[in-house]
Amino acid sequence: MNVHQTSWRAGRGLRRIALATIALFAAPSFAMAAPPAPTNVEASDVTGDSGGQAIVTWSAPANAADITGFQVWRSETSGETAARNASERTAALAAAEAQAFENEQKRLVDVEGLSPEEAAPQSRAVARQAAIGLARTPDALTVTETGPHGTHWLLVDTVSPNVDSLVVSKLDPTTSYTFIVYSVAPDASGRPERSAASEPSNAVEPVAAVLNLYRLPLLIILLALCGVVLLFILLARRGMPLKIRTIAGLAAVDEAVGRATEMGRPMLYINGIQDMDDLQTVAGVTVLGRVAKTAAEYDAKIEVPTSRSLVMSAARETVQASYLTAGRSDSYNPDLIYYVTDEQFGFTAYVSGLIVRDRPAACFYMGAFFAESLILAETGNSVGAIQIAGTAMPSQLPFFVAACDYTLIGEEFFAASAYLSGQPDQLGSLKGQDLGKILVGVVLIVLVTLATIAAVTGSEQIESLVSTIKTVILGG
């Protein structure tokens, strides 16, 4: 056998292997072909909204039998690009620092003969210097890799195969966006495989309309409710007689202050744990004014620890004004109204300790409370204090009802200002509020009746009507 024959046979063997390899991979390659990409991807702004929404439409590819869904991606904003670059830069620097630490540690241990513990500080210093050097090298950390069409994309959502449009929300109204869509279909092994990216859509800026039409029903409801309140305020000013039922919790303020005076023990007033931007805190300050005025008249001591600095300032102003009104400005002591901490349970611990040490004769809890409500109220109960609470936190009301003598439930708490002032303007607003409640009740009854009829008769028209009204009232 000569060299030529040997090489020919070897060549023939190689050709067979090559053909077999091609045959092996060619057959599955037909099954593994990526699904076709969607076409006609277009984007447009959603009109009449508050901005930040765009609608993306596309056409499913012709051969779309196996497609299990579509992925919609959007272009990055400049802020997102900056954040991604910063994140990648940080990761690269951290990796370089870790590598430099490892190299130096290895050198010091293996070559210099130091123990790992001895080597660690120097290794850390060298690694830090390496990272600093890299950070100061211009362009050393520039990210060059991009996605389809030479840019980066963010996944918005994956939708089912029978869908050909998607409303994309939470966009920046001042940024222009483009979109791409992928088809998703199972590969030969049944795992989802993505098509090539579609052509990018046209650029769209999800701008805001002058008036948000989606909130128009809410505006009408707001105007109606406010209109009713204003109407009753006007009627009250013109002398319409108004009768307000007695609110036991507020009527008991005098009793509580009197009891504290008789016992010679202080009173404690907690204005919730939220700041002045919470309306419950404002309502609590209102009640504080009344309690402080009564305390000034009886010459009782009232202590007001607060969990917010602004509340402390407002409470001081209110109590000072109350003492002034009662003609006892000399008895006003601003040091009894003080800040403790913003920390929820730190504040709770302080107030609980205060209750146990000082054993106040009366405790008032007026404002926004969370888990601390029961801890405070039970501690107050354990020292035998008369307790009055008021809050608009529905989840805390049962705790106050169980542990306090009187509780202002929700709207009663907000009515306190009007109730205590006795002014016609404010009492009129309460009447307006009552009429608002009647309006809400009527709407509820009508909707419940319609929903029941829809459920019993199966009428699609009524069901659609109920759904539309619900969407309109609840704002979509």
Added chain:
Amino acid sequence: MLKRNVPLLITGLIGVFLIVANFFPSLSAMSEDFTVFFGIIAAMAFVLGGGSLLKVHLKKISDRNAGWAYSLIVLGTFAITLAVGLLKIGVPPNPGFPDKPWSGSVNADGTAFEWIYEYALKPLSATMFAMLAFYIASAAFRAFRAKNIEAILLLGTAFIILLGRTFAGYYLTGWIPIDGPFSGLRIEELSVYIMQVFNTAGSRAIIIGIALGIASTSLKILMGLDRSYLGGGN
């Protein structure tokens, strides 16, 4: 006069602006700015709060009032935490900016500030929160005493809910067929029914009242009818 009218004017104007901005999107950016302004004002007021804290506790220590040692602990921990946070003690530079020594976050893992939070504040808060279980037990004991018809109804309902939330309820009525006509009498089903129907209805009634109360109170504040938050009403 100015002290009263200027705040009223600011409150009214900004309040109306925020309501209008809710419907006119072009104004929403400015309304968000006002929210930021509140944060700034609250942060400035923190100086007042810190001052008050120092004054109250220093006075307690100086007068040797009962529990003055606790005030010493308060001021000590306050000073330590403030120093650790402001001076960024033990805070490594941000990995993205290793050449900027103060670029790290005080909340980063392994910092002294994070240690204080993780190993002092969190356990202490958790301890206070854990005490709630005992307070709930004592409050429930008092609330569920069967003094009258309402209290008996409350007790019965609470009993069903408590059983329905445990395996005891399942074992007690597990013999009722789950697909039969009386499956609703199984305690776990009754518990869900009470929570979804009676409890939700009651909560929503309260929430609607609260919403109307908030709207009405807000309106009174915007119109200057309720001035109690300025200190004493009129």
